[in-house]
Amino acid sequence: MKTTIITNVFQMIKQTLGLMGCIILLTGCHDFLEVDDPSGQISHETVFEDHITATAATTTMYAKLRDEVLITGNFSGLGAQMGLYSDELDYYGAPGQPIATFYNHQILASNVLVLRTWNSAYNLVYMANTNIEGLEASQALSQDLKNQLLGEALFIRALTHFYLVNLYGEIPYIKTTDYDKNRLVSKVPEHLVYEYIIADLLEAKNRIGENYMSSERIRANKYVVSALLARVYVYTSQWENAENESSSLINNTSLYNLEIDLENVFLKTSPAAILQLKTKVTNQSTTEANSFVFTSGPPPSVALNPNYVNSMEANDLRRLHWVGKVTNNSNTWYFSNKYRQGTNLQYSTIFRLAEQYLIRAEARTRLNDISGAQNDINSIRQRAGLSQTEAHTRDELLQAILKERQSELFAEHGHRWFDIRRFGMANDILTPIKTSWQTTDIFLPIPETELLMNSNLNPQNPGY
Amino acid sequence: MPIFGRPDATIGPIILHALTFANLYKYLLKYKLVPPYNKVSKKKAHSQVFDDVGAGQKLKQLYHFNQHKTMINNHNSVRWRRIFGCNLLFLMFTLSLTAQDILVTGKVTDGNLPISGANVLIKNTNSGVVTDFDGRYSITAKATDTLQISYLGYTTVTIPIQSRPTINITLQEDATALGEVQINAGYYTTTDREKTGSIARITAKEIEKQPVSNPLAAMQGRMAGVDIVETSGVPGSGFEVKIRGQNSIMAGNEPLYVLDGVPYDAQSLGSRNSSGLIIPGGNISPLNAINPSTIESIEVLKDADATAIYGSRGANGVVLITTKRGKKGKTSLNISSSTGIANITKKRDLLNSKQYIALRQEAFAAEGITNYPANAYDINGTWNQNHYTDWQKVLIGGTAKTRQVKASVSGGTESTQFLLSGMFQNETTVFPGDFNYDRITVNSNINHSSNDKRFQVALSTGYTIENNLLPGTDLTSNAYKLAPNAPDLYDDEGNLNWENSTWTNPLAELEGKYTNITNTLMANSVLNYKAFKNFEIKLNMGYNNAILEDNRKIPHTIYNPAVGLNSSVSRSYNHSGKRKSWILEPQLHWTRKSENHTWTLLFGTTFQSQKSEAFAIQGTGFANNKFIENLSAASTLRILNENNQEYNYQSVFARVNYHFKSKLFLNATGRRDGSSRFSSSNRYGNFGALGTAYIFSEDLNLSWLSIGKLRTSYGITGNDQIGDYQYLQTYSISDFPYDGNIGLQPTRLFNPHYKWEENIKKEIAIELGLFNQRISLSATYYNNRSSNQLLNYALPGTSGFTSIQANLDALVENSGWELELDGSIVSIPNFTWNTAFNLSLSKNTLLEFPGLEESSYANRFVIGKPLSIMKLYNLKGVNIETGLFEFTDYNGDGLITVAEDRQYLADLTPQVFGGISNSLHYKNWTLDVFFQFVKKQGINEFFGTSATGTMSNQPISVANHWQQSGDQSTRQQLTTGANPTALLAYSQFTLSNGIISDASFIRLKSLAISYTLPFSNHTRSSCRLSIQGQNLLTFTSFKGGDPEQGIGFLPPLRRITLGAQINL
Secondary structure (H helix, E strand, O other): OHHHHHHHHHHHHHHHHHHHHHHHHHHOHHHHHOOOOOOOEEEHHHHOOOHHHHHHHHHHHHHHHHHOOOOOOOOOOHHHHHHHHOOOEEEOOOOOOOOHHHHHOOOOOOOHHHHHHHHHHHHHHHHHHHHHHHHHHOOOOOHHHHHHHHHHHHHHHHHHHHHHHHHHOOEOOOOOOOHHHHOOOOOEOHHHHHHHHHHHHHHHHHHOOOOOOOOOOOOOOHHHHHHHHHHHHHHOOOHHHHHHHHHHHHOOOOOOOOOOOHHHOOEOOOOOEEEEEOOOOOOOOOHHHHHHOOOOOOOOOEEEOHHHHHOOOOOOHHHHHHEEEEEEOOEEEEEEOOOOOOOOOEOEEEEEHHHHHHHHHHHHHHOOOHHHHHHHHHHHHHHOOOOOOOOOOHHHHHHHHHHHHHHHOOOOOOHHHHHHHHOOOHHHHHOOOOOOOOHHHHOOOOOHHHHHHOHHHOOOOOOO | OOOOOOHHHHHHHHHHOOOOHHHHHHHHHHOOOOOOHHHOOHHHHHHHHHHOHHHHHHHHHHHHHHHHHOOOOHHHHHHHHHHHHHHHHHHHHHHOOOOOOEEEEEEEEOOOOEOOOOEEEEOOOOOEEEOOOOOEEEEEEOOOOEEEEEOOOEOOEEEEOOOOOEOOEEOOEOOOHHHHOEEEOOOOEEEOOOOOOOEEEEEHHHHOOOOOOOHHHHHOOOOOOEEEEEOOOOOOOOEEEEEOOOOOOOOOOOOEEEEOOEEEOOOOOOOHHHHOOOOHHHOOOHHHHOOHHHEEEEEEEOOHHHHHHHHHHOOOOEEEEEEOOOOOEEEEEEEEEEEEEEEEOOOOOEOOHHHHHHHHHHHHHHOOOOOOOOOOOOOOOOOOOOOOOOHHHHHHOOOEEEEEEEEEEEEEOOOEEEEEEEEEEEEEOOOOOOOEEEEEEEEEEEEEEOOOOOEEEEEEEEEEEEEEEEEOOOOHHHHHHOOOOOOOOEOOOOOEOOOOOOOOOHHHHHHOEEEEEEEEEEEEEEEEEEEEOOEEEEEEEEEEEEEEEEEEEEOHHHOOHHHOOOHHHOEEEEEEEEEEEEEEEEEEEEEEEOOOEEEEEEEEEEEEEEEEEEEEEEEEEEOOHHHHHOHHHEEEEEEEEEEEEEEEEEEEEEEEEEEEOOOEEEEEEEEEEEEOOOOHHHOEEEEEEEEEEEEOHHHHOOOOEEEEEEEEEEEEEEEOOOOOOOOOOEEEEEEEEEOOEEEEEEOOOOOOOOOOEEEEEEEEEEEEEEOOOOEEEEEEEEEEEEEOEEEEEEOOHHHOOOEEEEEEOOEEEEEEEEEEEEEEEEEEOOEEEEEEEEEEEEEEEEEEOOOOOOOOOOOOOOOOOOOOEEEEEOEEEEOOOOOOEEEOOOOOOOOOOHHHHOOEEEEOOOOEEEEEEEEEEEOOEEEEEEEEEEEOEEEOOOOOOOOEOEOOOOEHHHHOEOOOOOOOOOEOOOOOOOOHHHHHHHHHHOOEHHHEEEOOEEEEEEEEEEEEOOOOOOOOOEEEEEEEEEEEEEEEOOOOOOOOOOOOOOOOEEEEEEEEEEEO
16 A cells, blocks of 8 residues: 555556656756846857957056056056155145055055055956956957957066066066966066066057057057067066167157157147046046145145255256146245146056156166267257266266166156166165165065965065 | 714614514524515424524524624623523423433533533534533433533543433533644644744734834834844834844845835835935835734744745845734624824933033133133023023924724625725824825725635735834934034024024924835735645736935025025936735645544645836926925936836745644755856755654653653745846946946956855754643743855955955854744733733854955954954043043054954944733733833944033033042043143044943833723623833933934834724
8 A cells, every 4th residue: 555655656646757858848947047238248159259349348448547556646656656756756634544654664565555456456457357368268259350459468577577577576476367376376586477478569569559549549559569579578688689679669750759848748639648547537637637736735635745856957948847836935845847736638557658768768778879879868868958967977877767767757657766766776865865775675465465365476575 | 971972872672672583583584584484384384483594594694603703702602602502492492391301401601600502512413402501401311321511722621421310511621722823834734733833923812902103113022032122213224134143244134025025125125315305225125115003913923944935035034924814704894993192212411501501611611721722602692591491302302192083894794704904094293394294095905706716816905004204313312412502593683593603403404305206016916726636726826016205405595694694506306116926826725634644735836026116316406495396496406316126036936734643743844946146057945844843742651741841943035135137248328428438347356156045044942831821831942053145255456346246155143042932821801911022032143254354344343252243442441640530451552543443343233122911901901011121232322422521412411520630530630622632532432332221121012001981781882992002111220312213314213092883
């Protein structure tokens, strides 16, 4: 009796299961669980099936650089932070702020700005990598567009690592989006980082087009890649390569010219501009203008160091055009007046031709092309209304180049700091003026939480 | 004499006199139930009445109507039953005269009172009689026959006649009478006797005695293991519900709500941005759309056996809400109206002006400040120091008025029943100003079955409109902090008084209003077809649609006019949330019964789809505040949020249930779930449970033990409350436009591998019924462990993002005991007294958390401790010498540091909670008293306070403060803010266990007295008057206001309502 019931039950179960199976098959259960993308979000594959969204994913990287990563003109950027860190800027903001520790050289490994710089930079690297992966897998985009966008992503990846290696020393070079690898990644020596940067840039140069994507110089083309390559080569003492790359820009006079009128150097129409970042809202002034310019004293946040300003030659036109001044009673404060408030004619300039002249001058000096180096220096001096350089020897020329870079590139994305570090002058220059300066300050600390979560990033940089 | 006179009301008196057949016939004739007398012979009339199908049905209806009325008017219906029984008896008697047998007579009683309407049958035949209103019967039978006497709710008795002419019978109340009550278990029903799982239940009986507007409020304290806290006393706000503790560290801990078989998403559609300052967390409970008076029962499924059939959504328990259905019988109309008042339950004891001014003067003197600062308006003479305002009274001490009108019509025939009900409710607030919450609900349902009963259809719909107008900001914090001598709210001209810009008038906040309008449609339908014997096909369909639109206005008038702002800074924040979902659940049910074995099989599948949308837009700058309603008049518009989401869900589920000899029960349930919340590789999961029950009393035969049952269950359920699309690798539109292109950046670090949390539930319980079920008792031990916890797992920045949604092998355990005791203390004619008690002891422990120290959770959790801990400084007391608060220096470095010295662990989860209810009936009076009790710690009145001596009111306990070296005191020295070490010590105090106090309480949660108007026995109409109270009294040592109060928000309200109900 019992067994028959159980047999019956099993038969019944079988039948019902069969019936239900049919129902499910008929209704196509897999399709049912596929949902549309949420509005405001687009799946990774879809982004790279359409040239508009693929382009948007690319241009967003420039927007990130403009608004929050490394070379942004606001106080999260290297222009302000490393300006304070070197001898360029003085701090006037509220005491005890995280940014004040850059000025005082009292940065701890737990500093939030150090962490923010690190995290936002690697977030941008992630974005470059996910773009690269998406573009490589894309079937729908034209080969030309794929090459252009791949070249731009590689350029951004290289640019970001370039700044990171100069800030932190040994760092990981991230080429994948696989977080299982990236969360345990190890540091690589600086020379290897540079090898990867150069490899990325050469690959980018192969792929990217010669022309800008529009009449404005707001996205990378082959020459922008060369401009960064030239800088990387000079940072790594590859003088011939540096000379070649900078020459490729300087010789292309149909595209690039040293703007003689200093008032026009930072305009969006400037022929000296190699790469600029377009403002977020049209008819808006640049973030640099908002950060550095002030109209009454004492300054609300930062000001140019008076000694720095006074080190410029008295009749230097750049002092006249690019340095602003506010006087209140007996006090005078200076600010970088390269970018102006209330104008919509400027874009934040990332690469410009004057730097290429100075790169070539440096490379030529090292290659013992004294007259070539003098010519390049004089091209810059002449525009600033100054006499020809009197430097003749290699050492004199190098000093002249450092001085010229100081006068030309101040308050631009930490050029001054990277130069004095590169020239081995940081200790000599900062010891007298920064009481807490230590020789180990040539690198920032790797963020504390980063070391806690990934011990492969040990050891911490010396001194922290 | 009938007050509610209408034609039908005369039926009662007629029937009362229909003691003879002739009278009955007259009655039937009058209502055209039989043909007129003159058309049939007198002799024939007997059989004709009996045989006439139409008349028989009417009689049946009358009888059922009687049964239905029992609940409403016991007195009347007993009489009715007696009358009917008498007439039936008369008929039986006349029909069986021809038999040549002996006549047996007797009386059926329950040992005390006669039982009328009991069936007396001759066993194995179809002949039988029904006892009359005195419990008497007479039946003609053979001397060798056996009588079988039965009555609903009593044990059936069989007695051989053995030639006896008189047999008196005493019926025992059926110990398993409870077994008759059907308990909703979701996809199937069970009974108290047969259930293998843990199911708590409240019914309309308990709900209707509480003046509450959210079903969750009606459940508070009444169910073991169910912890419900009201987040604010503001109408329309939400509740926090935890069934058997917090299972998940980061994902949702809400139970699954199912309304009439349709999952009801209880996630708020509100937005923190628009309502967060008035409704805690912007959490507007969608359950407010369910009118408690439409609820027939609420079942809470707690253990694996009961919840596993809900698979990936069952981990946090399941709340099943069943609405009332129409019942067959005469159409009845029920109208009720109530009106009431509500106030905050408890105020804090704060300083008055005299005490406050003295304290301030002393603080300045202690710091040697003789020239009071220019901004110390309270004390430097700017404000009147003799002026006193009890800000709690003025700002939150008002009386809210509540009004409610309800009406329902129900009735139906054997095959079709209907119910239509509607309610209007209005509630004002305790804040000053005109604010109110309105709610209109309309519910209907219709049930129909075919004549052969093989096909059944049920349709229910509910529609609710809620309209809530509230201040933009809760004034409670202001009421606690404002200096007691702060100026008047209004100047002489009745305008807001800014007292020459010396203060921020708290009523300015009321200029900024918050409104929300919610429309909710709930519809469901069940089709049922009995295809073969014991085999049913069922289709459950449902559709829900909820739309919430809310708006917060911030006109410039909330700011001091001296600042010189105009309407160009006025803002209006608009938000809308919409959610639509449908469900389709075809099911097969099969049962097979034999003498010893009963098999029940259920197989079903679910298709569910939900789409939700959110949109928020802010308009700023209006030419005039009059245009603030009109977004097109704003000078700038900004879209703050635009988000559409879809969630699809599909699964198959099954249940196999087996009974052996009605004493051994096995219940196996399982579900295979597919959810679009997970990536295709992890889309499906299997869940299941096995429950067993053994009724050992069947084998013991102890007279005092009516039922003794042991049950256990074990199973796995899941939790998928992690939001939609988290697994997708997507790019989001973001605020990084560049050169005319939109910003498009990776949304997150996507993890295609993550899946639901798993919750393994174990339970063992014993259930006893003693002394004829006079006392029933159950004790349950449970142990639930949640693993595979979904967390925002912190990652190094080199990964591109600093966290990822991932499953971690963290393990959370909830274990505890639940005790329930029900007793019928007194049950005599005209007086009954029932009591019910429940007690829950629970413990929550974080058992494992790999990598806790390195994770972003390092400062929140400790392994081996509950999830609800707060890490605090340990307050040692006040140093006698320095007069400063001192704390334990755990790491002994001589400093008190945030990272290392906050080692005191406070746990705010209640450890013990429960309730005790008493229900007394005496004649027409009923009294229901319910006490809730909770043992817990809470955040006290010092949380978030400014240092004592600064310009902020303080609790009166600050009187015992340090004044000079050698003072033993509980509070540190005063400071006006000029002493940085005192300020630092005070700020550390507000992060120490000094802000934790015992917040245990016993609360008279509800009290209801009702009186049913003693109308004439002849009328079926009745009127009931009642007075009900909620949160009436609270016994606690807690000083921070109400022990359940959320920080910065209004405490729950004490409510008293008067109501009248008329049944026609």
